[in-house]
Amino acid sequence: MEYSDIAPMMGRLWSPLAAVTSHWQGRDNVQMAVAIAAASIVPDRPRVSVQLYKTNLSHEMVLSSGAFALNFLREDQLELIGDFGLVSGRDRDKLDGVDKIAGASGSPLLTECYGYLDCRVINAMDGGDMTCFLADVLEGKTLSEGEPLWWRDARRKLPAEWLACWEQKQSSEIATSRKTMGNISQTLSKPS
Incomplete structure (x- = not known):
């Protein structure tokens, strides 16, 4: 299969850009993510899923x-x-100087953003x-009118040096992923 044959469809699967915040042992952290999805059709029991790479500090903190x-x-x-x-x-x-409050989960909630969802992990794959x-x-709240920022739109507006840095970071992550994505534990896990 040629990736170029499916790239337009795969690109449409990305979510709006989200700053994933976490708190662990007195420390806050944040990373960017686009692999997020709603995971419940029950209005009074909202759920989401998010994918975090194992090499990121945020992964360790969320886990x-x-x-x-x-x-x-x-x-x-x-x-x-x-x-x-x-x-x-x-x-x-990375959150030094950023306006935030602690959510019910203990995770930082940015007070200046499109909106937030504070989440408690119930399972991990x-x-x-x-x-x-x-x-x-x-808990969650929409704080702004209009639309959130999407990666496809952001890429067109970012400075060239940021895109070059992102491409370099992405290339390194792809190389690591190629080596590790087959190392899957077949047992479902539930955080304690």
Whole structure:
């Protein structure tokens, strides 16, 4: 199969850009994600799923804490992609100076974004290179009018040096994923 044959369809599966925040052992972190989906049709029991790569600090924190928040970006928040997605939380506090409050799960909720969903993990599926976390939505709020920021739109507006940095980071992650995506535990796991 040639990926170019399915690339237009695969690209449409990405969600709006979300800053995934987490809190563990007195520390906050954030990463960018686009692999998010609604996971319940029951209005009074909302659920979501999110995929986080195992090499990211956020993965370790969500796995340990059993919680995360999805903070969807507004169309005017391109700068946060660089701040949250192109550096590691292992190197610096990516939420330093960002307006936030603690959600019911303990995860940071950004007070300046399109909207947020505060989530408690109820199950996790090993994907080899990533984990797909299924979570109950504890609370949420839409904070802005209009539309959230989508990756397909953001890519057209980002500075060339950010795109080059993203491409380099993505190439490294793809190489790692090729080595690890077959290492899947066949047992379902539930966070304790």
